[in-house]
Amino acid sequence: MLVEGSPFEEAAFFRAVAASGARALLIGRRALVALGIPVLTVDYDFWLHIDDIARFNTAIEPMGLYPTHAPEEARARGRYVAENDERVDVLVARSVPTVDGIHVAFDELWSRRRSLEVAAGVVLAVPALPDLILTKRFGGRPKDFEDIRLLEALRREEGQ
Amino acid sequence: MKPLDTPSPAAVARVHALSERRLSAEEARAALAVPLGEAEEQETRSLIRWFRRRYPTPAARLAYARRAYRRWASARPITRGSDSDAR
Numbered sequence: 001m002l003v004e005g006s007p008f009e010e011a012a013f014f015r016a017v018a019a020s021g022a023r024a025l026l027i028g029r030r031a032l033v034a035l036g037i038p039v040l041t042v043d044y045d046f047w048l049h050i051d052d053i054a055r056f057n058t059a060i061e062p063m064g065l066y067p068t069h070a071p072e073e074a075r076a077r078g079r080y081v082a083e084n085d086e087r088v089d090v091l092v093a094r095s096v097p098t099v100d101g102i103h104v105a106f107d108e109l110w111s112r113r114r115s116l117e118v119a120a121g122v123v124l125a126v127p128a129l130p131d132l133i134l135t136k137r138f139g140g141r142p143k144d145f146e147d148i149r150l151l152e153a154l155r156r157e158e159g160q
Numbered sequence: 161m162k163p164l165d166t167p168s169p170a171a172v173a174r175v176h177a178l179s180e181r182r183l184s185a186e187e188a189r190a191a192l193a194v195p196l197g198e199a200e201e202q203e204t205r206s207l208i209r210w211f212r213r214r215y216p217t218p219a220a221r222l223a224y225a226r227r228a229y230r231r232w233a234s235a236r237p238i239t240r241g242s243d244s245d246a247r
Contacts (some may be wrong), residue, residue: 034221040228042231099184100185101185139182140184141179142178142179142191152196156205157209
């Protein structure tokens, strides 16, 4: 949860992630916001390469973001959380099925990723729009499909 | 003006369950098949254009999201249990 007065510095957080070299894609509503869709969101969602868990954790631990599971355990579970006042949900899987049965591979999304500069010299990776739409089909909740409609509108706005 | 009644925990739990439920594959396909209507499309794209003009960089948009969440969290009458509505 984001708390008024929290010492959390978002730019420093993204800088640490970028500097770590971990292959981490920002997904979820925070990615929608970064791309230009004003939606309410509380946490950070990342899809992380399955081999980069330790690297990612080492980068964010100085900010007090401690993982709920060790890397081996996280790999087996497919996801974990790092949190203090903030919450970072981390998906770790080579591929994830959508609710309607499409298998989405991390490596393919990573190869098509879009880079956003979120602070001077700090680049954040997000999936390409069609891929971000696919990740919204992982959860399969009603609000995910509302977000998909917004993303489709953004896609048309960008002429894609 | 009459103050807003705080919803009961049971009502909050019910809304939470509805918003978090996972659609079936058939429901998902049906949801994907419904495009935005013309008016909704124009309104959505207008909102996107406004947001991108007002906050031209990803950093500014992300900062806006943090401020907006803080405002929302401080104004709402109920606490934990509805956080995921914002996710």
